[in-house]
Amino acid sequence: MKSQEQADLLGGGSHTLLVIAHPDDEAMFFAPTVLGLARLRHRVFLLCFSAGNYYNQGEIRKRELLQSCDVLGIPPSSVMIIDNRDFPDDPCVQWNTEHVASILLQHIEVNSINLVVTFDAGGVSGHSNHVALYAAVRTLHSEGKLPKGFPVLTLQSVSVLRKYLSLLDLPFSLLGTCDVLFVLTSKEVTRAKPPVPYYDPCEAMLVESIPQGLDFPNASTGDPSTSQAWLGLLTGAHSSLDIVSFYLTLTNNNIHTWEPFVQELIDPSI
């Protein structure tokens, strides 16, 4: 992408649509992107294609999504949750690409969207519902239903193991040339997580991928580099460094891999 196009893309006043499959995708995969776009004065809309009813908790998860969006600065009026049996929260069901695409296009037109952010072909976690969103955007693009040059940014998938390593992934990301990482300020970390009372002085850094092609202008983030974040946490720890992983235990059973590295992580003798 040319620098002028990049500047136009990131200019204030843009209407950006984040397209997700389930409540919690916005927090698990896109929180740094949303906060970064808000900082650049983008108006962010969110379109969620399911209520996340896999465990029959759809109503709870819909409410949680609205609360999460509120924390991320997306008002309820800019959030659309599709609760339709055509799009079940189920990795074993293939959503109809044309159907997803037509709803998506309608949402783009009604809200004068000029930038779409969603998953890539790998769906980040490999979930077929995530992949269906990418397929729909591709269809719209290939059928010429999006305006010429309409920008679509996708989150780059990494291996499942790396995705859920959280901070442990930093050394891998530093080695990669394609990854774009965005480190939140401690203030934004507070916004991305519900406030929890604690009395120990501790520091937290949330590190997450942002879509390929989305390079925030210099100094607009004002954050340390990933290496500085990693080293800062290591050198600043007085007694311990806790690493938190979203709902997974990082065991081979959970992440469906038999990497020796995973075994080392849980081996108390190491």
Ligand SMILES: [Zn+2]
């Ligand atoms: Zn999801």
